[in-house]
Amino acid sequence: MAVYTEVSDEDLAAFIGTYDVGRLLSCKGIAEGVENSNFLLQTDKASFILTLYEKRVNPDDLPYFLNLLEHLARKGLSCPTPVPSREGKLLGTLAGRPAALVTFLEGMWVRKPRVSHCAELGKAMAELHLDGRDYDGYRKNALDVTGWRPLFDQSAAGADSVSPRLGQEISRELDYLEANWPQELPSGVIHADLFPDNVFFLGDELSGLIDFYFACNDAFAYDIAICLNAWCFEPDLSFNVTKARALLKGYGAVRPLTDAEYDALPLLARGAALRFLLTRLYDWLSVPEGALVTPKDPMEYLKKLRFHRNVETAESYGLER
Amino acid sequence: MAVYTEVSDEDLAAFIGTYDVGRLLSCKGIAEGVENSNFLLQTDKASFILTLYEKRVNPDDLPYFLNLLEHLARKGLSCPTPVPSREGKLLGTLAGRPAALVTFLEGMWVRKPRVSHCAELGKAMAELHLDGRDYDGYRKNALDVTGWRPLFDQSAAGADSVSPRLGQEISRELDYLEANWPQELPSGVIHADLFPDNVFFLGDELSGLIDFYFACNDAFAYDIAICLNAWCFEPDLSFNVTKARALLKGYGAVRPLTDAEYDALPLLARGAALRFLLTRLYDWLSVPEGALVTPKDPMEYLKKLRFHRNVETAESYGLER
Numbered sequence: 001m002a003v004y005t006e007v008s009d010e011d012l013a014a015f016i017g018t019y020d021v022g023r024l025l026s027c028k029g030i031a032e033g034v035e036n037s038n039f040l041l042q043t044d045k046a047s048f049i050l051t052l053y054e055k056r057v058n059p060d061d062l063p064y065f066l067n068l069l070e071h072l073a074r075k076g077l078s079c080p081t082p083v084p085s086r087e088g089k090l091l092g093t094l095a096g097r098p099a100a101l102v103t104f105l106e107g108m109w110v111r112k113p114r115v116s117h118c119a120e121l122g123k124a125m126a127e128l129h130l131d132g133r134d135y136d137g138y139r140k141n142a143l144d145v146t147g148w149r150p151l152f153d154q155s156a157a158g159a160d161s162v163s164p165r166l167g168q169e170i171s172r173e174l175d176y177l178e179a180n181w182p183q184e185l186p187s188g189v190i191h192a193d194l195f196p197d198n199v200f201f202l203g204d205e206l207s208g209l210i211d212f213y214f215a216c217n218d219a220f221a222y223d224i225a226i227c228l229n230a231w232c233f234e235p236d237l238s239f240n241v242t243k244a245r246a247l248l249k250g251y252g253a254v255r256p257l258t259d260a261e262y263d264a265l266p267l268l269a270r271g272a273a274l275r276f277l278l279t280r281l282y283d284w285l286s287v288p289e290g291a292l293v294t295p296k297d298p299m300e301y302l303k304k305l306r307f308h309r310n311v312e313t314a315e316s317y318g319l320e321r
Numbered sequence: 322m323a324v325y326t327e328v329s330d331e332d333l334a335a336f337i338g339t340y341d342v343g344r345l346l347s348c349k350g351i352a353e354g355v356e357n358s359n360f361l362l363q364t365d366k367a368s369f370i371l372t373l374y375e376k377r378v379n380p381d382d383l384p385y386f387l388n389l390l391e392h393l394a395r396k397g398l399s400c401p402t403p404v405p406s407r408e409g410k411l412l413g414t415l416a417g418r419p420a421a422l423v424t425f426l427e428g429m430w431v432r433k434p435r436v437s438h439c440a441e442l443g444k445a446m447a448e449l450h451l452d453g454r455d456y457d458g459y460r461k462n463a464l465d466v467t468g469w470r471p472l473f474d475q476s477a478a479g480a481d482s483v484s485p486r487l488g489q490e491i492s493r494e495l496d497y498l499e500a501n502w503p504q505e506l507p508s509g510v511i512h513a514d515l516f517p518d519n520v521f522f523l524g525d526e527l528s529g530l531i532d533f534y535f536a537c538n539d540a541f542a543y544d545i546a547i548c549l550n551a552w553c554f555e556p557d558l559s560f561n562v563t564k565a566r567a568l569l570k571g572y573g574a575v576r577p578l579t580d581a582e583y584d585a586l587p588l589l590a591r592g593a594a595l596r597f598l599l600t601r602l603y604d605w606l607s608v609p610e611g612a613l614v615t616p617k618d619p620m621e622y623l624k625k626l627r628f629h630r631n632v633e634t635a636e637s638y639g640l641e642r
Contacts, residue, residue, distance in 0.1 A: 031350035
């Protein structure tokens with residue numbers, strides 16, 4: 001739930017006046033997203049999302065994200081498209097924050113994804129990977145295998161307060177992943193945060209992808225691994241192999257996996273699980289005592305990590321090579 | 322900021338299916354309102370607000386509120402209009418909560434109201450009072466003069482921790498107001514919470530009133546007194562008599578005040594200030610230590626109360642009788 005910045009009437013009117021989007025009829029803060037402040041704007045022409053970038057986003061990364069969205073939209077991918085100001089700029093300033101206006105995307109995210117949704121997700125993710133191949137921006141994945149140990153160092157002292165011997169388990173996992181992480185997989189632009197709340201559907205049809213503020217250049221299959229974790233476990237943390245198969249088949253129908261990618265999936269899925277375990281652990285330990293906002297449970301991702309550690313080959317994800 | 326209840330895909334689809342509002346294209350939680358959960362819905366026909374009534378609203382009051390909105394809309398007042406289901410019901414159930422769908426009102430609330438906004442507010446409030454005269458529902462004002470002492474009793478022990486001798490000052494004020502509260506003023510349906518965030522404007526033009534969930538039957542002039550407090554003080558808590566005059570003139574142009582109402586204004590304004598002082602004091606003392614949500618400062622309303630206590634006649638509000 002997120003509106004962190006209050007915008008004055010004058011500032012909003014002045015900001016909107018720099019765009020050719022019609023007369024402003026409504027502006028409502030949206031209770032979604034945890035990183036930035038988002039407002040749903042309606043004008044006499046269309047609906048838009050106004051995003052104010054808050055402290056967790058590095059302003060230097062914004063041109064990468066906004067130019068990427070413009071690139072992907074031009075390729076035909078359904079995603080929010082940045083609206084240029086009259087001066088042709090994608091990025092402005094509002095209430096002292098970097099701010100951008102993007103087109104409004106119809107659709108809703110699915111609280112309980114079904115098999116058909118996973119298949120659609122796989123297809124759209126593969127299209128995103130293909131469409132991004134000729135994007136000329138580059139952004140290193142700040143949360144790739146080289147970023148996990150520095151992140152863990154900030155939580156190591158408190159880890160065992162969350163679960164006994166958690167620190168040791170993470171430390172060993174880090175050792176293993178750092179020693180065995182594949183370096184030569186096909187790579188390019190990945191979304192890196194394709195959780196269900198970032199994928200919109202109208203009925204069973206995928207209507208678009210949103211929230212590209214973790215997008216970066218990394219192995220395509222790592223994006224798949226993130227989705228295996230985010231989409232294919234049931235609420236009781238059992239792994240739904242039917243959903244995984246649908247996701248991989250959907251992906252492969254658009255962009256077939258190489259043998260190396262296929263073989264690397266269990267390791268990538270361990271890494272993806274560790275990445276979210278680490279950020280959740282950090283958030284968990286950083287929240288002040290008595291706060292009303294409950295951070296997400298890091299243990300969910302420890303359990304997912306353990307599942308993938310017991311996977312011997314990618315066939316366990318339901319798809320034969 | 323308010324979305325307290327998570328709604329599942331199936332429940333939302335089933336709920337919307339009971340209305341003739343077209344195909345659902347989008348549903349976003351709105352970070353506004355503190356009592357209920359609100360969602361902005363877009364269908365292929367129009368935009369709507371879906372409200373889930375949370376615990377602070379008494380379900381028995383909902384027919385009063387919803388029938389009132391329907392009544393006022395039929396009279397031509399611009400306010401959210403409840404959309405009846407195919408079965409003709411204004412109130413449904415969603416995610417275990419009472420829920421209603423209302424029309425979407427264009428406009429934005431004004432963070433820094435100017436004199437012209439106060440004039441518009443006065444006119445619209447008077448129209449509301451006139452339009453409500455033949456509404457046949459009745460709801461006692463739960464926060465009228467008889468409700469203040471029981472409310473204060475719940476905060477009395479902690480009052481002095483907020484400000485020295487605050488308890489004594491409130492107690493004396495209660496004694497005075499209970500002894501002198503006028504009983505025979507013209508009355509009918511009042512909004513009882515017409516703060517700037519409940520009044521929408523498009524430019525300088527008032528586009529509608531929202532959030533009728535404190536509406537009740539009480540003295541019309543008490544509604545004016547609430548607005549004198551909510552609209553006519555500057556951020557430094559100085560009283561802007563030009564705004565008050567505009568508000569009263571706007572009101573009087575539509576529904577002239579009686580002499581008794583005019584004379585009672587300073588006392589009513591004291592009472593209105595005390596009412597918000599008491600609810601804010603209660604909220605202030607009820608919030609757990611370390612909570613991220615800061616309740617509104619009760620002292621703001623103590624200062625307003627003191628201002629009105631020093632007002633000798635309603636002429637101080639800028640308008641001669």
